[in-house]
Amino acid sequence: MLELEGLTAGYHGGTVLHGVDLTVPPGTVHAVVGHNGAGKSTLVHSVAGLLRPTAGSVRLDGTEVAGRAAHRIARAGVGLVPQGRRVFAGLTVEEHLRLSYRAPSGGAGSVPSWTPARVLELLPRLAERRGHRGADLSGGEQQMLALARALLSTPRVLLLDEPTEGLAPVLVRQIHELIGALAGDGIAVLLVSPSPSLAASCADEISVLTSGRITTRLSGSSAREDPAPLHEALSLSRTGT
Template identity: 80%
Template structure:
């Protein structure tokens, strides 16, 4: 499902990931662990398209997504729950959910939308209770739930947390 081959990436001319190979099968859960500065965030950001790799390949279901913009990688099926939540302070929970929901489109047979705003609030009922509240009014935990809900509403095949 997700295949990284020879992935090399970094920041400002410095290399953090050195020829990384990783394969993640459908229906599995994987954790990347390491000390501060080991490259965990760089890995996640490179897979999600926030950092362009200097070499190597990122493939999702056999389809090359390397170096594509983050929005195209998200549409291809890779969802990201960002560190630090990145909730829009002035938008309500309901507005976040409506903006994040990606209903299936014609020709989208391989990516049916399994996550709807109703299903997300069923999974995370506190968000349903706070639908009218703005992002700035949510607790840190509620903001994290909202960040997760936003990622799920894209019905990703791979979810990066």
């Protein structure tokens, strides 16, 4: 379980996140929705250890990890799929997978272990492109590769930073399905996105982030039944009202 309590963070003395509280139980998807500049990437970076929080708590299964180095948080069971994919242009798919794979140490609990073979079974397009370099992949293939790299650390918590950005609708649907499948494996998924439709399609819980504060919370099931309240909350968040 991922638990954030009073999480506060920012850059160069300025505050971006103001006391964020949220919980992501195992096997669920929590989507944080907000406009550009709301603090979504800052939230993900603070959890992953790329940015040191100035206050508050980040707990993984009850263990405090806030302020730890990013590599230590990754080893504790947090995987990150960053915005913009960030694959290595000169490495092949197979080389990415080989370098990313870390054999489980026995601390993954009930989360199944991920191997390169299992990743390629989940993402068959990558299997077809295993000899191609990162620079030769389409945007959707690069996103799949970024996801594959994160899975090969066998995370208990998976952080997805705008995973469908710039993708064609057919690939967006595939990402929706993959997120659901990963939660079904027992992974706690924290997804940040500006898209209310993505959140409503796959999330169990949805939070609207407005200027670094959670201003609205609702269930994914209610948003799927009636998306109007989510769209209204997101519209109001544009002006911070």
